[in-house]
Amino acid sequence: MRTAARTLVLPLALAQFIASYAASNMNVAITTIADDIGTSVGGIQATITFFTLTMAALMIPGSKLTDIWGRKFCFNLGMIIYGAGALIASFAQGLGLLVIGYSVLEGVGSALMIPPIYILITVAFEDVASRGKYFGIVSGAAGLGSASGPLIGGLITSSLGWRWSFLAQFAVVVLILLLARAIPEPARTGTPPKFDIGGAVLSAAGLFLVVSGILFSNSYGMISWQVFVPVLAGLAVLVFFLRYLALRERSGKVPLLAPRLFRNRTSNLGLSTQLVQWLIMQGSFFVISVYIQQVRHYDAIHTGLLLTPATVGVLLASAIAGRMARRRPQAILVRGGFVLTTIGMVLVPLLVREDSAVWTFVPGLFLMGFGVGVMLTASVNVVQSSFGDEDQADISGLSRSLSNLGSSLGVAIAGSILVAASGQRLGTPFAVALGLLAGISLLGLLAAAFLPIKRPPVSSATGEAAS
Template sequence: MTDPVTAGTAEPGGDRLTGRAKLILFVLCAAQFMVALDFSVLNVALPVLGKDLGLGQSALQWAVTAFALPSGGFLLLFGRIADLYGRKRMFLGGLVLFGAASMLATLAWNPASFLTGRALQGLGAALIVPTGMSLLTTTFPEGPLRAKALGISGTLLSLGFTIGMVLGGVMTDTLGWRSTMGLLTAAALIVLVLAPGLLPESRTPERPRLDVPGAVTVTGGLLALIYSLSSAAERGFGGADVWGTLVAGVALLTAFVVVETKSPAPLVSLPMLGRRTVAWGNIGGLVTFSMMSTVIFVLTLYLQETLHLSSFRTGLVFGVQGVMSALAGTLAPKVIGRIGARSTLVGSLLGQGVFTAALLAVGAGSGALLATVAVSVASMFHLGAIISYGVTVTSGVPDEEQGLATGLVTTTQQVGLTIGIPLLGVLATTRGSLFDGVRTVLAVDAAIVIAAGVLIGLGLGLRGRAKDHA
C-alpha cells in the first residue's frame, strides 16, 4: 500500500521532487532557517541592546542563554509528544508560540519582558526543530529524495547562522536592534500561513509512552546548572544560591541517568550511548558547538567594546566567516570520503583549537583583521566537525535505532549551544578588564577543544590508522 504521507513526493519513474514536495521542503527548511537565524541575528546587537534595556555586560549572556536553555532542555520531550499527538499539530503550535514570543521581544520595555520573550522563543524552537525534522524524514522516503532534502536543510541551517550575523549588524545599525526580533516575527507568520495547507499530518503508530520523569530531571538539571553558571558570571561563586543550584543541577542530571536505566521508553537510550562511535562522536559535537559559540560571543564583545567597531562592521567580520563555512561545507564530505568521518572529526577539532589559540595574538588597540582571518579558518574546521560528528554517530547503527541516534545528534547540538557561553562567561567577567577576560576565555576554549580532539582520537582508536571507515 502507498504511504499517504510520502505519496506524491517524487515524479513517476524518477527521484526528482514534485512541485508540491518542493513547497513542503521550502516550508520545513524555512522554519529551520528561522530558528538558526534566531541563534545568531542578535549576537552583534547585544551591546546596543544592553544599553537600551539596561542589561549589564555580565548579564548580556542571558539574551542568548534564555533562548538556548528551553530550546535544548525541552527538545526530547516535545519530540516525543509530537510522536503521540501529531507532528504537524505540534509544529504549527511551535510556530504560533515562536511568532508571539518574537513580537514580545520586539516590543520589550525592560530586561524582564525581553528575556521572557527570548525564553518563549526557545520553547517554540523546541517544538519546531524536532517536529520539522520528523516531518521531513516522514514526507521524503529513504534514498536519494531524503538525502537531497536533508542536504538542503543542513545547508540552510548553516547559512541561517551566518546570515544572521550579517543581517544583525546591518539591521542594528540602520533600523535598531528591535528590527532583528521583528524579522523573526514576520518569518514565523509567513511559514504559519503556508504550512497548514501543505504539510501532511504524521504520528507514530506505536504510540510510545512519555518519559515524564526523564524529561523533568534532565530539564530541571540543565536549568539549575545554567542558572548557577550564569549567576556566577554576574556575581562570582560567593553566593549560596550559586552553589546550591550547581549541586542541584548535578544531582538532577545524575537522577536522570538513573531514571533512564529503568524507563520502558527512555528519552535517551543508555545502551545506544554505550556505542563507542555514538559516545565519542557526541562528545565531539558537544565540544565544537559549545566552544565555537563561546568564541563568537566573546569576539562580538571584543570587536565592539574594545576595538569600538560598529554593529555593521562586526557583522561583516562574521560574514567572512560565513563564506569560509560555505567552502568548508563543500569540502568536508570529500574529506570524509577520503580519510573517514572519525579522522575528519579529530582533525577538525584540532584545527578549530589551533586557530582559536591564534586569536590570543589580538591586541587591545588592533586585531580586527587577525580576528577575521583566525575565526574564519576556525569556523571551517568547526563545520567540518559538525558534519563529521553526525556521520560518526549514525554510522553502523541499525535502521531501527537511527531515530535514537539522530535524536542524540540534535540534542547534542542544542545542549552545546546552551552551555558554552554561560560556562566560560564566568571567566570573561571575573578576570579584570574585558580584554583580559576575552583572552582568558579564548585560551581556555582552545585548550578544551585541542584536549577533546586528542581524547576522542584515542577513544575512537585512531592511533596508527591512516584511514577509518566510519
C-alpha cells in the same frame, strides 16, 4: 530526487537559521530595547537567559513528542508557537510581554521544531553521503544564523527599530509554513508511545538547573556558590533521571529516553565531540567579538562584518559536506575539523594586534569557521546514523540538548576566563581565553580519535563512493 530533496530541506534549513538567529541577534539591541520599554539592561539580559533555559530544558521532551504527534506535525506546531511569540514580542510595551513572547513562546517553539529537522533528514535519506550533504546545508544555516545574527540584528535595529527584527522572524515563519506543506509526514511504525511525564519533569528540571548555574557564572564567576549549587543540584537530578529511565524500562513502560542510547560507544563519542564543538565555537566567537568591540572599539555592525570570514568558512564547508562524506569517513572529517579549528584559534592571537590590519583576522577566522562546518556536519551524521528510525526522536533530543549545553558552557567559560585573566594580569586576557579554548578543542580531538572509521559505501557498478 533533487527536487524532492530541496522541497524537504529548504524549510528545515530556514527553520534552523531563524532559531540560531533568535539566539544571537538580541545581544546587539539590549540597551535599545531596555530604554524603549522602560526596563533595565539586566532585565533584557535575564529575558535572553530565560529563552536559552526554556529551549534547553524542553528539547528532550519536545523531541519525544515527535514519536507521539508525528514529525511534521511537531515541526509545524513549533513554527506556529515560535511565530506567535515573535509577533507578541514585537508589540511588547513592557518586560512581561517580551518574556512571554521571546523567552517562553519562542523557546517552546524552538524545542518543538528543532529536533524534527534532524529526524526528517535522517529518515528521508538512507545513505551517509546524502545525509552529510543535507546535514551540511542545515549546519550551514545554523552557523549563518548564529554568526550573522548580530550583524542582521544590528542593521535592522539601527535602520528600522528592534521590533522589526521580531516582525522579520514572523514573516520568515509564515514562509516556512507555506514551504513545509510539501514535506511528507514519515509513516508511523507501531502504536505511538505514551508520554513519560515523570521523565519529562526530571530531564527539564535537571537541565534547567545545570544551564542556569552555568549562565549565572556570567555574573558571579565560575567559582561561586551561585554557580555550584544549581549545577550540582542539576547533576544530581540528571543522575536520578538516568536511574528512573532504567526502572521505567524494566517495568515494561516506555521511558522518555531509551537507556540503550547511552550504551552505544560510537554515539557517545559523537555526542562528546558535539558538546566540545559548540563549546569552543560559541566560546571563541564570544571572546573575539568582545575583543573587537572593547579593544578595537567597533560597533555591532562592524563586528559582524569582521566575523564574516568565519561565516564564509562555515558555509563553504557546508556546501561541500556531501562530497566530503562520499570520499572520507565521518571520523576522519571530525578529526580534521578539530585540527583546523584549533589552528585557527591559535592563529588569531598570533596575528592580531590592537593596531593590526583587518586582514590579520581572516586566516584564523576562516580556518575556525571551515573547521567547525566540517566537524559539526560529520558529528551530527555520526550520531544520527548510529540508530534506527525508532530511536531518532530520542537521539535527536539528546543531541540538541548537549549542543545547547555546550553553547552555554562556551560563553560562560570564555567570560570567566576573560575576567580571571584580567584580574590576575596573566598577559593578554583574550589570548589566554583563546589558548585555553584551544586546549579544550584538543580534548574534543582526543574523543574523535576513538571514533571508529567506517569507509563510505562503494558502488559496485562504478567503483566510486555511492551517493
